[in-house]
Amino acid sequence: MVLINGLLDDKITITDRGLHYGDGLFETMLYRAQTIEFLEAHLARLIDGARRLNIEFVQQKQLRDELTRICQHLAEDDAIIKVIITRGSGGRGYLAMSGIEPSRIISTHALPDYPSANSNTGVKLRFCNHTLSENAKLAGIKHLNRLDQVIARSEWHDPSIAEGLMLDSSGNVIEGTMSNIFTVKSGQILTPKLDKSGVAGVMRGQIIQFSLGLNIPVLETSINVDDLMSSEEVFICNSIIGIWPVLNIGNMTYSIGHTTQCLQSVLDRLRK
């Protein structure tokens, strides 16, 4: 099911700036137990992204109403709900007309068939060759300029590799193609700072909050491959997969540690 600006449709005008320039934002949300998980956090990030890109996204009530409508029509127990907000349609070249109204595109999708072992016994990662583009002004935003992720994700087809890690041009580990990464070392949780590249995931934000609630210090910092190597635990996360413990990254091996399991159980309890 797809709603475009509140109307059932599966096509969008080719003048939309989302198509021409990737001029917009998106959210990928988990629907389960008849609710959208972390909806408020997703909407807050969307609104913050719109503010940073100067997209006048004032149709928040409409979006909420449309999300309610689309959930009422979902036959499945669980699904992905994707929201795309673009700056809107038209404008001569890069300059958008003033007063342009953003487009709202809401679509539902079946959950990917990830093996349940990914959560329970952990996953294998690889390093991607493609590095992330860097720009402080765009860092953290879940915008529609995603060629970096497309190129990086095209590097492997081995289904035993669950995710690829992306570095910046200085060799800092930033994120997975579709996930954020955390490490555990000496009783502290670390995650890459996203001041020059990367997407500040909603689940990443939740995990930081869970950790602080458990009185485990969290540090957003630079993490390079040596830091990964000397980490006691590694896990990746996003809004759909939740938390996957990491067993291997290339030749580096980890075991599932107490902190990762503890955060998984906080998330599991929230989901019950």
Next chain:
Amino acid sequence: MVLINGLLDDKITITDRGLHYGDGLFETMLYRAQTIEFLEAHLARLIDGARRLNIEFVQQKQLRDELTRICQHLAEDDAIIKVIITRGSGGRGYLAMSGIEPSRIISTHALPDYPSANSNTGVKLRFCNHTLSENAKLAGIKHLNRLDQVIARSEWHDPSIAEGLMLDSSGNVIEGTMSNIFTVKSGQILTPKLDKSGVAGVMRGQIIQFSLGLNIPVLETSINVDDLMSSEEVFICNSIIGIWPVLNIGNMTYSIGHTTQCLQSVLDRLRK
């Protein structure tokens, strides 16, 4: 008039990867004197961009046929013809399905009403605050990830400023939001090297060829603001505007020089 994969339509399926990820390329071409100017150079760049992004764009004959059809229906003497090629429709997340067929979107647009003085008496530029994202793997490609240009172009609304110059994070001048830049100094033509960011414009390529044909050496190099300040002539170019001499960039002033005029007359002769 819009042709999508050869059919008259003005809407595209929302599953197209151009919308979701900016996963594609575009060309903006000038139609005049019943022909598409520098068509072969545009197609060559499109094909090279597809190769670099690993988009299996094998529908080149179809695209040529569709361009011919669309030109036959053009009532105007001159127009812009825009071609968008996306990787195609669908795929689970960032990973595109193998065998996916690229989408071809061809649209015609009225020429912008740029003052003819821009070519004759020159234009005024500004420096944009927004810097370009850097990534050697994407540099030079005219792909659909254009948030940098959108943000930079939103910085000014003064119609007397014809273009904004964009720098990289190291302070190198790279390009205008919609144009490439050239400078002239000591009998040599210089233009920014585009190894980390920027779009290698078709008109930029033509001007390099014109210059070599005129036995004027051309250097692709790093150009910073000091280098701009000490330049004798500055001009910008793209496929639509041709060559615009630059009179002012912020506080720096230039006069229209012999080399710029010489290159303009080469282009004018080609256009006759």
